[in-house]
Amino acid sequence: MIQAPVAPEAPARGVAVHARALTHSYGRGRHGVAVLRGVDLDIDAGSHVALQGPSGAGKSTLLILLGGLEAPRSGQLSVGEHDLLGVHGRALAAYRRAVVGFVFQHFGLVEVLSARENVMLAMSLSGVPMAARRQRADQALESVGLSHRATHRPSHLSGGERQRVAIARAIVNEPPLLLADEPTGNLDDEAAVRILDLLDVLREERGCTLVVVTHSALVAARADRRLQLRDGVVAP
Amino acid sequence: MSWRDGIALAVRSVTRRPARTVLTILAVALGSGLLVALVAIAQVADTQVIGQLGKGGPTSAIAVLPAAATSAQLGTDSAQGGEVNPITLATVNAIQNAPGVSSIQTVLSQAVFVVPPPLGGSIPSFTGDDPDRRLPRPFADNLVGVDLKSSGQLPITVLAGRLPSAGSTSEVVVTAGYFDHLQLDIKHPETVLGVVIEIGAPQVVDAGGGVVRGRWTRAAITGVVAQNAAGGDLLGAQELASADRAWQLGGVDGNSIGIPLPSSPYASLIVIADSLNDVHQVRAEITTLGFANSAPEHLVASTQRYLHVVDIVLGAIGTIALVIAVLGIANALLAAVRERRREIGILKAIGARDGDILRWFLAEAFVVGGIGGILGTLFGLAAVTITAQVVDSYLVEQGLSNVSLGGVPLLTALIGVVGSLLLSLLAAAWPALRAARLPAREAVGAL
Numbered sequence: 001m002i003q004a005p006v007a008p009e010a011p012a013r014g015v016a017v018h019a020r021a022l023t024h025s026y027g028r029g030r031h032g033v034a035v036l037r038g039v040d041l042d043i044d045a046g047s048h049v050a051l052q053g054p055s056g057a058g059k060s061t062l063l064i065l066l067g068g069l070e071a072p073r074s075g076q077l078s079v080g081e082h083d084l085l086g087v088h089g090r091a092l093a094a095y096r097r098a099v100v101g102f103v104f105q106h107f108g109l110v111e112v113l114s115a116r117e118n119v120m121l122a123m124s125l126s127g128v129p130m131a132a133r134r135q136r137a138d139q140a141l142e143s144v145g146l147s148h149r150a151t152h153r154p155s156h157l158s159g160g161e162r163q164r165v166a167i168a169r170a171i172v173n174e175p176p177l178l179l180a181d182e183p184t185g186n187l188d189d190e191a192a193v194r195i196l197d198l199l200d201v202l203r204e205e206r207g208c209t210l211v212v213v214t215h216s217a218l219v220a221a222r223a224d225r226r227l228q229l230r231d232g233v234v235a236p
Numbered sequence: 237m238s239w240r241d242g243i244a245l246a247v248r249s250v251t252r253r254p255a256r257t258v259l260t261i262l263a264v265a266l267g268s269g270l271l272v273a274l275v276a277i278a279q280v281a282d283t284q285v286i287g288q289l290g291k292g293g294p295t296s297a298i299a300v301l302p303a304a305a306t307s308a309q310l311g312t313d314s315a316q317g318g319e320v321n322p323i324t325l326a327t328v329n330a331i332q333n334a335p336g337v338s339s340i341q342t343v344l345s346q347a348v349f350v351v352p353p354p355l356g357g358s359i360p361s362f363t364g365d366d367p368d369r370r371l372p373r374p375f376a377d378n379l380v381g382v383d384l385k386s387s388g389q390l391p392i393t394v395l396a397g398r399l400p401s402a403g404s405t406s407e408v409v410v411t412a413g414y415f416d417h418l419q420l421d422i423k424h425p426e427t428v429l430g431v432v433i434e435i436g437a438p439q440v441v442d443a444g445g446g447v448v449r450g451r452w453t454r455a456a457i458t459g460v461v462a463q464n465a466a467g468g469d470l471l472g473a474q475e476l477a478s479a480d481r482a483w484q485l486g487g488v489d490g491n492s493i494g495i496p497l498p499s500s501p502y503a504s505l506i507v508i509a510d511s512l513n514d515v516h517q518v519r520a521e522i523t524t525l526g527f528a529n530s531a532p533e534h535l536v537a538s539t540q541r542y543l544h545v546v547d548i549v550l551g552a553i554g555t556i557a558l559v560i561a562v563l564g565i566a567n568a569l570l571a572a573v574r575e576r577r578r579e580i581g582i583l584k585a586i587g588a589r590d591g592d593i594l595r596w597f598l599a600e601a602f603v604v605g606g607i608g609g610i611l612g613t614l615f616g617l618a619a620v621t622i623t624a625q626v627v628d629s630y631l632v633e634q635g636l637s638n639v640s641l642g643g644v645p646l647l648t649a650l651i652g653v654v655g656s657l658l659l660s661l662l663a664a665a666w667p668a669l670r671a672a673r674l675p676a677r678e679a680v681g682a683l
Contacts, residue, residue, distance in 0.1 A: 060680050063680065064676075064677050064680055067585060068676075069581075069584070069585060069675070069676040069677045069679065069680070070675065070676070070677055089590070090589055090590075092676075093584070093587060093588065093589045093590075094587075096584075096585065096586070096587045096676075097586075097587030100585075101586075102582075102585045102586060102679065104582065104585075104679065104680070106578070108578070108579070108582035108585070108679060110245075110248075110579060110582075110583075111252065112248040112249055112251060112252050113245075113248060117248075121245070121583075121586070122586045122587065124237050124238070124241040125237055125583070125586060125587040125588050125592060126587055169586065170586075173587075181680060
């Protein structure tokens with residue numbers, strides 16, 4: 001069942017997430033490793049959830065499934081109106097373009113492109129007309145406070161600035177679900193706080209659902225809910 | 237991602253490893269350059285070799301001689317003639333009406349005395365040398381008269397200077413035989429250009445008394461040629477030879493003193509067949525009419541077979557070089573795929589389809605192959621031009637015609653550039669497919 005968004009101040013554009021008996025494994029047969037062993041999960045639309053747990057608990061794998069990077073092996077997983085079980089290839093790529101914005105620990109910027117071009121790249125994949133790309137990229141960079149660094153390549157930006165470019169790229173297509181994998185993992189404390197503030201502001205402005213995978217108590221403390229994964233299941 | 241976006245991204249991507257990119261482009265350039273150079277040289281060689289067989293005229297040209305054809309005529313390229321069989325206007329008309337005949341050029345040959353400078357001597361000086369003053373000795377020769385408006389259809393090759401103007405009676409060209417007569421060096425053909433000589437057509441007035449009159453004409457030498465239209469070291473307009481011929485026919489037969497009247501109205505005919513394939517049929521018609529004839533039909537056919545083999549071998553060597561070069565693109569792209577696993581995953585995570593990744597890597601191959609192909613083609617054409625200049629100077633030194641590169645570059649440029657692009661895309665297919673099939677979870681790293 002899909003629930004209505006709850007954040008009262010948000011424009012309610014986020015999506016709810018529901019998982020039931022969700023499993024996933026890597027490899028098959030005797031060499032297969034079950035990573036998720038039956039996850040039950042409900043995330044309200046527009047909420048901010050932190051996924052925590054020890055290494056190997058399945059946090060990143062759950063993020064991969066939520067982000068449509070792979071289809072789950074069994075169980076049920078719905079994100080908004082999208083049922084992701086059995087979805088592959090082009091359909092999964094279309095889901096990623098329409099629903100998901102990713103923020104990675106290592107930023108994931110293309111080094112040979114400028115900040116603006118990195119943001120425009122996400123739009124070129126979504127088929128946004130060339131004429132609109134630059135304007136929307138500049139707006140996204142402005143919203144993360146990096147208008148003055150639009151022409152700089154990632155190698156000329158600080159870690160915090162790179163992560164802000166990555167956030168601009170993640171939000172430029174206005175996805176209803178924002179997924180962040182250790183977004184402050186490569187930043188110092190001061191830069192980390194700025195990034196967390198920025199994510200909070202963007203979520204409130206845009207009303208998107210934010211799921212953050214983190215080991216950091218500081219990051220987790222910002223979330224509305226904190227979910228613990230242990231041995232492939234959500235701990236009660 | 238459109239192809240335009242893919243190429244834009246590819247252009248940026250190839251700059252991240254500049255040394256590798258430059259080396260890959262150079263390899264493709266060398267490969268395509270070698271292919272272009274070999275193909276161009278093969279084409280020039282084909283043209284020149286076949287052209288040499290035509291001796292400056294069309295390879296479908298057939299020389300008809302004023303001699304009766306023997307039964308062995310059609311089995312050989314050379315003329316197999318017996319007794320005299322005059323070529324008349326009726327002969328010309330009969331051949332003209334034969335199937336497969338494109339055109340006919342008539343050739344005159346007139347016996348003349350040639351007096352080289354200094355001019356103003358008298359006939360007695362012809363019979364004796366002037367060893368004290370070491371002046372050139374006058375000599376007897378033949379003046380070949382042709383229709384210079386149709387010189388392109390005649391077996392004439394200009395080695396230096398130019399042909400006489402059409403219809404001119406004051407200009408001639410000379411062959412290497414003229415240099416032999418005057419003991420000049422053919423390696424310096426320019427030494428005779430512009431020199432004015434005297435040409436005397438004989439008219440035997442009294443054969444028994446040995447009385448001969450001359451019709452003297454002064455003509456400037458405008459060029460040096462190799463010619464196979466008829467025997468003679470002087471070649472000029474048909475009008476000049478025709479006037480000299482009429483002068484001689486105004487006298488009596490001087491066979492007893494070595495100046496016989498011409499036995500045939502025409503010294504030879506040059507018959508141009510519609511194509512090489514028609515040459516044998518036209519020769520058969522001419523043979524049936526009873527005239528000895530020659531054409532390099534068997535030689536051209538066998539030479540073309542050999543040249544085709546050479547073309548295949550040279551083309552194969554060039555193609556192998558290009559294939560080896562574009563394998564460098566495949567290697568470079570495979571390395572790029574290994575290096576960019578996470579980046580490929582990131583692109584997929586932000587929405588790229590497999591086709592977008594495929595397009596990105598194919599576009600990189602397109603950029604590298606295109607730049608390499610263009611550079612290689614330019615390099616190849618430059619190499620051919622330089623080679624041609626070296627060969628030219630050697631051929632001219634040997635008294636042969638130079639080589640021409642006309643018409644070759646466009647074809648070879650297309651072969652070089654398009655071949656490089658296609659092979660580059662082919663070589664990139666596997667790395668690009670590998671990249672496209674990488675799982676999107678590479679974005680998150682090792683799990």
